[in-house]
Amino acid sequence: LSIDPRTITWKRCVDLNDRSLRNVIVGLGTRIDGVPRESHFQISVASEIMAIVCLSKSISELKERISRIIIGQTYAKEDVTFGQLGCTGAVAALLKDAIRPNLVQTLEHTPAFIHGGPFANIAHGCNSINATMCALACGDYVVTEAGFAADLGAEKFMDIKCRMNGISPxxxxxxxxxxxxxxxxxxxxxxxxxxxxxxxxxxxxxxxxxxxxxxxxxxxxxxxxxxxxxxxxxxxxxxxxxxxxxxxxxxxxxxxxxxxxxxxxxxxxxxxxxSQPSDFKNIYPLEASIEEKINILAKEIYRAGSVEIEDKAKKKIRQYEDAGFKNLPICMAKTQNSISHDKGMLGAPVPGYVFPVRDVQLYSGAGFIVVFAGDIVDMPGLPKVPAAQNIDVDDNGVISGLF
Structure with missing residues (x-):
């Protein structure tokens, strides 16, 4: 396929916090150990595969979404998709049960579908569309969670999940x-x-x-x-x-x-x-430019006065639009501790503040563009005092310090 190793955007994935894995060098050693290059890890809840599992309604759709993931470019600067690797079916085989919702019940025997785990601060923050559709088929009223605060999960529920599937709350x-x-x-x-x-x-x-x-x-x-x-x-x-x-x-x-x-x-x-009348509408039109959509979100939802996009991000935005991805929705990655990008800005955002965009990443399989604001990362690190320091077990096997 003549893939240029320097252009590979597909990250490795692991389900734990490890800041030392954010930027790594792989391929060291002899010729059979690969080509030395910089690579990256992300936590599983931020991965494109997680988003695809939650947005696919069938195995055929799952395979179609996986196949269109862009993993890098050739030396001729042409996009290389996952489908070109010839292993879409193998990945789908691993996920064939994962796309099926899990039916559980509360202590009072109310049925609940627990399915999917994309975090709303670094992903689209909603459970699977399959879980939602199954619940809608089984009950008169369905309550579905959108992660973290309404500026994150709820906005993405409306502008990504609902829009992609023709549903509305x-x-x-x-x-x-x-x-x-x-x-x-x-x-x-x-x-x-x-x-x-x-x-x-x-x-x-x-x-x-x-x-x-x-x-x-x-x-x-x-x-x-x-x-x-x-x-x-x-x-x-x-x-x-x-x-x-x-x-x-x-x-x-x-x-x-x-x-x-x-x-x-x-x-x-x-x-x-x-029972009240509603007039559901999205916060931005898909046909707007990528920068216009970012500006609408920043000013209408995060209450910024202006937006500052770094040159690296602007260059990638132009590349995405030139490649035909202008009409994709935005998946904002930012702190969950504030309406703004700044975790220290509590209460309502300070009027007129600048919303900084550091980077963008195309999720062509999931069908949205991830925008990184402030210092948010998709591979968290442990806090200064990890929870592990409070956990212990006695001679009777009783564990303490978990909560």
Whole structure:
């Protein structure tokens, strides 16, 4: 195939955090050990194969998507696809059971499909379309999760998953906690159990942006407030009033502590929302240029004042558009800790800030373009204090420190 090793974009994949594998040199040794070149690892939840498994409805579609993955270029600068390697069928054989949703049940025997794991901060953040379609065929109401906050999973659910499959939600449930809003209001994590209505009101600006963002998709919104034992009546009342002033309804949810009986009011609210008229629409048109779509997301969802795209990313964008990939949706990779690209920018984003785009990557098989904003990477590292340092086991085999 005359593949130029310097152009290979297909990354190796492993399901663990290891920052030392982000950039590696392979092929060292003798001639039979390969050609020395720089390569990269990514975590499995960010891989294109994970996205393809979650977006394929059949084995034939799975094979078609795998075959069109671009892995690099020839010395003549022509794209080389996975299909040209002649092993699409072998990969599909490994995944033939993986595309089938897993049916499980809750403690109260409610059926649930658990299937797929693309993280919403570095991938498209939704369960498989097969799981969603199976659930829709089995129940009157289907609740599907979109990962992390609404600026990530929900946006990608609307603009990638729904758009690709011709489906649309009847209602959006934004999950919030009083503790999280107080954190966005400047309270240290160690003090989140203390009553602080002023911090709650300040941190509500974050939730307000999410409510406004979801309204832009033309779908009714309800806020589910997961109750903690430390929440006070004054704080709950304040949040209900703030949410109402933002044009949505806040409903207390005690499902974690009481099971289904603690979520009845929320379920009733969702049913009521689903009966309201909706006018679902995507946040950007596919026919817009790649840079235009990035700008729309940055300004409409992440509330940036402007966008700054590095030259390397601009060059790749031009190459993608010249190759006919202009009309693909955008899969933004950015921090999950902030509406912006900056994990330290809590609450609502600072007006007028610059949204930086560092790199872009074509996922031609999955059918979208990954855009890397800020310092986000697709191979995480362990934190300064890894969880492993808190885990132990005694002579009776009892493990401690897992949670």
């Amino acid at each position: 009847d209602a959006v449930v934004i999950v919030a906690t009083i503790r999280a809003l107080k954190m966005h209001g400047g309270v240290a994590k160690a003090n989140l159990s203390e009553k602080n209505t002023a911090a709650l009101e300040k941190g509500f600006e974050n939730l307000k942006v999410h409510i406004e963002n979801m309204a832009k998709f033309g779908v009714p919104v309800v806020v589910a407030v997961n109750k903690f034992v430390s929440d006070t009546e004054d704080e709950i009342s304040a949040l209900e009033k703030l949410t109402s002033s933002a044009g949505a309804r806040a409903v207390l949810c005690e499902g974690w502590g009481k099971g289904g009986s603690g979520a009845v009011e929320l379920a009733d609210a969702v049913v009521q929302m689903c």
